[in-house]
Structures are given as structure tokens and as C-alpha cells.
Amino acid sequence: MDTFSLAIQQIANGLVVGSMYALMSIGMMLILGIMTVINMAHGEFYMLGGYFCYFIMTKLGVNYLAALPLSMVLTAGVGILSEKVTVRPLVGRPWFSTFLTTFGLSMILRDLAQIAWGVDPLEILSPFSHKRVVLGPVFLTQHRIFIFLMGVVVIGLLYLFIKKHKVGMAMRAVVRDREASALMGINLNAMNSFTFGLGASTAGLAGALLGAIFNVLPSMGELPLIKGFAVVIMGGMGNVQGILFSGLILGVAESLAASFISLGLSDAIAFAILIVILLFKPSGLFGKRA
Amino acid sequence: MNLRKPILVSGLLLLLLLLPWIFQATYTRHILVMSLIYTFSAMGLNVIFGFAGQAAFGQPAFFALGAYISSLLALKLGLPFPLCLLGTMVISAGFGFLIGYPCLQLRGIYFGITTMAFAQIMYYIVSNWVDLTRGPMGLVGIPAAGFRLGDLLQIEFNNELKYYYLVLAASLLTLFFLARLMETRLGRAFVAIRENQELSSSIGIHPFWVKMIAFMLACMITSMGGSFYAHFVKFVSPIEFQWYYIGLTFIMVITGGIGTIVGPFIGGAIFTIIPEIFRAFETYRNILVGTVLILIVIFFPEGIMGKLAQWRRSRTLLNSERKHA
Numbered sequence: 127m128d129t130f131s132l133a134i135q136q137i138a139n140g141l142v143v144g145s146m147y148a149l150m151s152i153g154m155m156l157i158l159g160i161m162t163v164i165n166m167a168h169g170e171f172y173m174l175g176g177y178f179c180y181f182i183m184t185k186l187g188v189n190y191l192a193a194l195p196l197s198m199v200l201t202a203g204v205g206i207l208s209e210k211v212t213v214r215p216l217v218g219r220p221w222f223s224t225f226l227t228t229f230g231l232s233m234i235l236r237d238l239a240q241i242a243w244g245v246d247p248l249e250i251l252s253p254f255s256h257k258r259v260v261l262g263p264v265f266l267t268q269h270r271i272f273i274f275l276m277g278v279v280v281i282g283l284l285y286l287f288i289k290k291h292k293v294g295m296a297m298r299a300v301v302r303d304r305e306a307s308a309l310m311g312i313n314l315n316a317m318n319s320f321t322f323g324l325g326a327s328t329a330g331l332a333g334a335l336l337g338a339i340f341n342v343l344p345s346m347g348e349l350p351l352i353k354g355f356a357v358v359i360m361g362g363m364g365n366v367q368g369i370l371f372s373g374l375i376l377g378v379a380e381s382l383a384a385s386f387i388s389l390g391l392s393d394a395i396a397f398a399i400l401i402v403i404l405l406f407k408p409s410g411l412f413g414k415r416a
Numbered sequence: 417m418n419l420r421k422p423i424l425v426s427g428l429l430l431l432l433l434l435l436p437w438i439f440q441a442t443y444t445r446h447i448l449v450m451s452l453i454y455t456f457s458a459m460g461l462n463v464i465f466g467f468a469g470q471a472a473f474g475q476p477a478f479f480a481l482g483a484y485i486s487s488l489l490a491l492k493l494g495l496p497f498p499l500c501l502l503g504t505m506v507i508s509a510g511f512g513f514l515i516g517y518p519c520l521q522l523r524g525i526y527f528g529i530t531t532m533a534f535a536q537i538m539y540y541i542v543s544n545w546v547d548l549t550r551g552p553m554g555l556v557g558i559p560a561a562g563f564r565l566g567d568l569l570q571i572e573f574n575n576e577l578k579y580y581y582l583v584l585a586a587s588l589l590t591l592f593f594l595a596r597l598m599e600t601r602l603g604r605a606f607v608a609i610r611e612n613q614e615l616s617s618s619i620g621i622h623p624f625w626v627k628m629i630a631f632m633l634a635c636m637i638t639s640m641g642g643s644f645y646a647h648f649v650k651f652v653s654p655i656e657f658q659w660y661y662i663g664l665t666f667i668m669v670i671t672g673g674i675g676t677i678v679g680p681f682i683g684g685a686i687f688t689i690i691p692e693i694f695r696a697f698e699t700y701r702n703i704l705v706g707t708v709l710i711l712i713v714i715f716f717p718e719g720i721m722g723k724l725a726q727w728r729r730s731r732t733l734l735n736s737e738r739k740h741a
Contacts, residue, residue, distance in 0.1 A: 164529055215714045221525055222471040226666055226713045229473075233663055233706035241699060352536045355529045359522075391544075397537045404518040404530060 131263035136381045138261075142270045144377020145277025148370045149332040150350050151357035152284060153325025155369055158358065159301045160321045162221050163213055166228040168329050168354060169347025170235035175201045175330025176337030176346060177239060180248050190252050190338075197334045198327040205326025206319050213318065232347075239344040247341035250334065273335045278370070280328065285366040297321065349393060356396040360403055362410020372411060375399075432588075436580045445576035449648060451688035452583040456641025457661075458668035458684030459590055460634040466675035467598065468630035469610025471528040472519075474535030476665035478635045480656035481538055482508050482642025484549060487558045487652050497561040497573075497647060504643040505636045512635030516628050523613075539657035554653030561647040573647075583644050587681070590637060595677050606630050610675070663705050664691070670712055673721025682720060 150172060157165045178197035182188050188196065212227035254268035288294035299307040300317055308314050333346070340346070357376055361368035376396055384392035403411065436445050457479045464472045486504040489495045495503065519530045542549050549555065561573040561582065573579045597603045605626045608616035613623050646652050664687060672683025694704060718726065 158525070162525065164525055212710060219717070222473075222528065223713050223717065225471065225473060225525075225528060226663075226670075227710045229659070229663060229666075230706035230709035230713075233659060233702040233709075237700065237702040237706075348536075352533050355533055359526065359530065393540055394537065397533060400530065400533060401518045404521050408521045408526075 132385060133382065134263050135265065136385050137378050138264045138266060139270070140378030140381035141374055142266070142274045142377070143336075143381065144374035145274050145281075145370075146332045146336050146373075147350070147353055147357050147376055148281055148373025149277050149328050150354040151361065151369050151373055152281060152366065153328045154354045155358050155361070156297070156321050157325045160297055161213065161224075161318055163224040163228065164221075164355075165322075165325065166225060166351070167208060167212075167232040167235060168325065169349075169351030170232050170239075171201050171205055171326040171329035171347070172333035172350050173239060173342070173344060173347040174204055174235070175327075175333030176250065176342035177243060177248075177333075178330065179334035179337060180250050180342050183250065190250070194331060194334055198331050201330025201333075202323040202327035205322040205324075208326070209319055209322035213322070214315070232351075236344050236347070243344070245344060247343045249341050250338040252338035269338055273339075276331070276335060280331065281366060281370050284328075288366060293320070353396045356400045359400060360411050362412050365412055368410065368412030375411075429588075432584060433581075436577055442576055445580060447689055447692050449576055449580050449583055450645075450692075451685040452580065452587050453641050453644045453648065454665075454668065454688045455587050455681045455684035456590065456644070457638050457665045458672060458680035459587075459594060460636070460638030460641070461665050461669050462634075462672075462675070462680040463594070463606075463637060464627075464630050464634035466669060466680065467603065467610065468606040468627055469675075470627055470630065471524075472531040472631060472634065473528045473662065473666075474531035474533070475631070475634055476638065476662045477535035477538055477657055478508055478512070478638040479642040479645070479661065479665075480542070480652070480654075481511065482639025483646040483652040483656055484542060484555070484642070485639065486643035487555045487646045488548070490559050490647070491555060491557070496564060497559070498563060500647070501640065501643045504639050508639030508642075509632045509636045512632035513628065515635075516631040520624055520627055520631070535657070535662065539654060542657065543654040549654075552654055554651055554655075555646075556651055558646050558650045558652070560650070561644075579648055583648075586640065586644070590640070591677070591681055598677060602626070602629065607675075660702055660705055663702075663709050667705065667709050667712060669719075670717065671719050673719030673723075673725075674717075676719070676721035676725075679719055679721035 150168065153171075154165060154168050157163050157168075175197050178200045179190075179193045182193040182196050183190060208228070208231055212231050213224050216223045216227065252269045252272075254272055257268040259266050259268055259271060288297060296307065296312045296317065299310070300312060300314065304314065332350070333342070337346075353376065357369060357372045360372035360376065376399065379399060380392045380395045383395045435448055439445060439448065457476055460478065461472075461475055464470050464475055482504050485507050486500045489500040489503045490497070515531070515534045519527055519534065522530060543551050545551070561579065563569070563571045563573075571578070573582045598606075605616065605621045608619070608621055609623050609626055616626075617623050642656075645656075668683035668687045669680045670683070671687065672681065673679030691701060691705070694701070697704065716723075
């Protein structure tokens with residue numbers, strides 16, 4: 127394979143993974159923007175999404191396509207509960223308080239998963255895993271194409287939801303001014319629960335989708351969490367498109383680095399990008415934040 | 417606690433000096449040394465988080481970094497212990513600068529998460545740079561701490577007891593240094609930035625550089641703990657970078673009392689001993705630490721020293737009311 131087609135192939139792979147980074151980060155951005163909470167347990171929601179999907183498929187015998195929404199519902203439930211325990215009691219306290227409680231939650235969830243399900247990686251069997259698709263010089267499995275489409279479609283739907291739907295508008299209002307929007311009749315507690323549930327379910331979806339490529343294990347959420355932060359900072363706060371593009375850029379940069387520089391260093395690319403952006407454009411690539 | 421109360425201070429000092437004689441078993445002495453070692457982590461984090469008010473979440477990772485730097489200085493360059501310790505402090509402060517420079521472009525929440533991201537980078541570099549760090553296998557055969565001045569003076573800190581006094585001296589010196597620092601212009605600048613960055617810059621404090629100094633100082637102090645750790649346990653591995661230790665360090669600082677001088681020292685000592693007691697529940701330790709962290713942040717955010725201060729304030733208030741009555 128010549129360099130050019132290798133590059134094209136890696137860009138395609140990068141777009142697939144990048145769409146999932148974006149899906150992870152959307153939830154983190156919403157939680158951060160609406161509640162000023164850094165959700166350190168977001169990687170664990172991702173991990174739980176993978177496990178839920180696996181167990182729904184193996185224990186209940188449900189097929190993959192039906193298991194995806196079910197695992198989203200379950201992770202949303204975990205998300206809503208988590209918000210009740212780790213964020214709700216801390217309203218009005220310094221912002222780092224919720225960082226620490228969600229950090230504690232992340233440690234708890236990860237070890238609970240390890241105790242309950244062991245450290246051995248589990249494989250989610252996607253019906254499209256082994257079907258190859260050839261698009262010019264690019265070889266992909268159907269599953270990878272499915273992941274990319276899911277990522278883009280879900281993010282697109284979220285975009286429309288936030289732009290057009292009444293609840294979405296309420297979310298934007300809360301980001302603008304918490305007190306004023308409460309005075310206008312927005313129920314902040316309900317909004318917080320909803321945001322956490324939504325964020326958790328999108329992270330869970332990403333876990334269930336990528337779990338079919340990379341397997342499911344208790345520590346799988348660690349890197350996506352940190353990369354999710356990188357994407358949030360890259361994207362700049364407050365816009366969904368920025369997150370999508372940043373996620374895709376990161377995914378592509380990583381997979382190009384993996385094949386042209388070094389496989390071991392590909393994870394460091396996120397951080398290199400992060401440093402460059404912090405030094406030269408701290409407001410993010412697409413952001414307006416001061 | 418006030419350092420100017422001579423009776424209280426000398427009583428506590430005496431207790432600290434006698435502790436290894438009260439608990440004579442090697443194992444308990446080992447725990448005593450470890451708890452002193454972790455006070456460096458707590459004191460370091462307290463400088464940036466407590467005094468300067470910057471929630472540098474990843475900062476505790478400098479403990480592990482310090483342990484690695486010190487071991488590498490000893491193993492690769494064959495430096496004697498005092499130079500390893502000094503080198504670790506200088507190099508860690510350098511890393512603090514390199515990491516602080518990009519991170520401090522941001523404020524508040526964004527600063528916090530980027531330091532966390534850098535803690536993770538350090539972890540990946542240390543676990544993947546096998547040629548230098550032996551990756552997940554860790555570094556072994558780190559020499560014991562020793563001190564040598566010609567043929568005249570030669571001390572080898574080769575048992576728990578000697579090491580206890582070495583670390584005790586170093587940690588008390590650090591504590592004393594911090595207490596004095598907080599009375600200087602620089603120390604007050606830390607607090608001014610914590611309370612209100614805009615106002616502080618209006619009175620001629622340069623927030624970026626003051627925060628940078630606080631961050632570098634924090635990294636330096638934390639890494640000293642790492643250096644003592646490496647030459648005591650004689651083995652370091654990337655496990656030292658785990659979230660468990662970051663969580664634990666925050667617990668230490670918060671239980672002791674954020675932004676107090678003695679609090680983190682006490683918190684550091686207490687929260688090294690407690691996990692040791694629960695060693696049997698090794699599999700559950702992250703669950704325990706996570707739960708304790710959540711409970712402390714929700715129910716006990718003022719910490720021991722904060723509670724003491726509250727209690728003292730209410731007592732003086734009560735006394736003055738009695739006088740007026």
C-alpha cells in the first residue's frame with residue numbers, strides 16, 4: 127500500500143474514532159456549560175455503556191441494534207442517580223467540590239465494575255463487524271461506517287434539539303444566566319438531572335459502539351475522558367459544531383500519527399494539540415470564550 | 417494552631433520525636449515514615465490549591481514524578497542522595513514551569529482539567545518510555561539514602577528509625593518554611609490572588625507569575641516526598657501515578673483544612689495511616705477512598721483546622737459577650 131492510500135485509510139479510521147470522541151465530549155461540554163461541573167465520571171459512563179450493551183445482548187439475547195438504546199437508557203439512569211449523589215448536595219459550593227465528588231464516583235464505579243465483572247476484556251459482537259466495505263482506496267468494516275454515521279447523526283440531532291426544542295432553548299438560557307432563567311420558570315434541578323442523564327447516555331452510546339471494536343473493560347473510560355477534555359478545550363465552549371470538528375480533527379491526527387510517527391505516541395497527540403492550543407488560542411479553535 | 421504558642425509546639429515536637437519509640441515494631445515505624453513522606457504531597461498541594469486557590473488537580477502526580485527523577489538520578493548518574501534530592505527539587509520545579517506555562521493561560525475550571533490532563537501525560541510517558549523507566553516493570557535497586565562528607569561524617573539512613581528522623585527533619589523544615597513564607601509579601605500575594613485575582617492585579621501583583629511561583633513551589637515540595645519515597649521503598653512503578661493517590665492527596669488537604677498551614681501536615685499523616693489499617697480490603701481501596709472523598713467534600717469541607725478555628729472563634733465570641741454582660 128503506498129503512502130497516499132495509507133494516509134486516506136488512516137483518515138477514514140480517524141474520522142470513525144473522532145466521531146466517538148465528539149460524542150463523548152458533547153455530554154461533557156453540556157454538563158460543564160450548564161452546571162459548571164467537570165464530570166470526572168464521564169469515562170465511567172462510557173465504560174458502563176459498553177458493559178450494559180454486552181450484558182443486554184448476552185443475558186437477554188437482544189440484538190445489537192436494540193441493545194444500543196437500552197444501554198443508553200440504563201446509563202442515563204446511572205447518570206441521573208450520580209447527579210443526585212455527587213452534584214445536588216453541593217449547589218452553591220466552590221466549583222472544585224463537584225470535581226472531587228465526581229472524581230470519587232469515578233474511582234468507585236471503576237472498581238465496582240472490576241469486582242463485579244473482572245478485568246478480562248469482553249467483546250461486543252456487532253452484526254456488522256466482519257462485513258467489509260471498499261470505498262475506492264479505503265477498506266472499512268460496516269461497523270465502522272455505522273459508528274461514524276451514528277456519531278454524526280446523534281450529534282446532528284443534539285444540535286437541532288438545542289437549537290429548536292423548548293428544552294434545548296431552556297438549556298441555552300441556563301448557560302447564559304442561571305438565576306434569570308430560574309426566575310423565568312426553568313426548573314434548575316430538573317435541568318441538571320436531564321443534562322446529566324443526556325450526557326451519560328451519549329457517553330454510554332459511544333462506549334457501546336466502540337466496545338465492538340476495542341472490547342469492554344473496567345479501565346476503558348480513562349483515555350476517552352482525558353481526550354474528551356482535550357476536545358472540549360479545543361472546541362471552545364458552547365458550540366456543538368466546534369465539538370464535532372475538534373473530535374474529528376483529534377481522531378484523524380491520532381490515527382495519522384499512529385501510522386506515520388509511532389503507535390505508542392498516538393495517545394500523546396491529543397496532549398500535544400492541547401498544549402499548542404492553550405499556548406496560542408486558549409479560547410479554543412471554534413470558541414468565543416474570553 | 418499557632419506556631420507562636422511555645423508550650424503547645426514543643427509538646428507536639430516532643431511527641432513527634434518520641435513516636436517511633438512508642439511504636440517500636442518495624443511495620444508501625446514503616447507506616448510512620450510513610451505518613452511523614454505523604455505530608456509533602458499534602459503540603460505541596462496546599463500551596464497551590466489552599467494558599468493560591470488554584471485547583472491544580474493533577475499536581476499530586478508530581479509525587480510520582482519526583483520519585484522517578486530521584487531514582488533515575490541515583491541509578492543512571494550514580495549521584496549521592498543529597499544531590500538526588502536537590503536535583504529532584506530543581507528538575508520538578510522545571511517541569512512545573514513547563515506544565516504551568518500552558519496551563520496557567522487558563523483560569524479556574526479549565527486550568528484544573530488541563531493540569532489533570534498533564535498528570536495523565538506524565539503517566540503515559542513513564543509507562544511507555546521503557547528504555548529509560550522500564551515501563552510498567554518499574555525501577556528497582558534504588559540505593560538507600562545516605563550522606564557522606566569526606567571520611568569524617570558518614571550516615572546511612574538504612575533503617576526505619578533513622579529514616580523517620582531524616583524525613584521528620586525535612587518535613588518540619590518545609591512546614592516552618594511555609595509558615596514563614598505565608599508571612600512574606602509573596603505569601604500574602606498567593607492569598608490575594610485566591611480571594612480576588614482582579615483586585616490583586618490592581619494593587620500591582622502579577623497574577624500569572626505569582627501563580628507560576630506557587631505552582632512551581634508546590635511541585636518542588638511534592639516531589640521531595642517522591643524522592644524520600646523512592647529511597648525508602650527502593651522501588652517505583654507507574655502505579656504511583658494512579659488516581660488513587662491524587663484522590664488521597666485531596667482528602668489529606670481537605671480533612672486537614674484547606675489553606676491552613678498545619679492542617680495538610682496533619683491530614684497527610686492521618687490519611688496514610690488509615691488506608692494502612694484497611695490494607696486487608698485492598699480490592700476495595702478505590703471504593704473506600706472514593707466514598708470518603710465524596711463524604712468529606714459534602715459534609716466536612718472546612719477540615720480539622722477549619723473546625724478548630726470555628727470553635728475558637730465562637731468561644732472568644734462567647735467570652736467577650738460574658739465580659740460585656
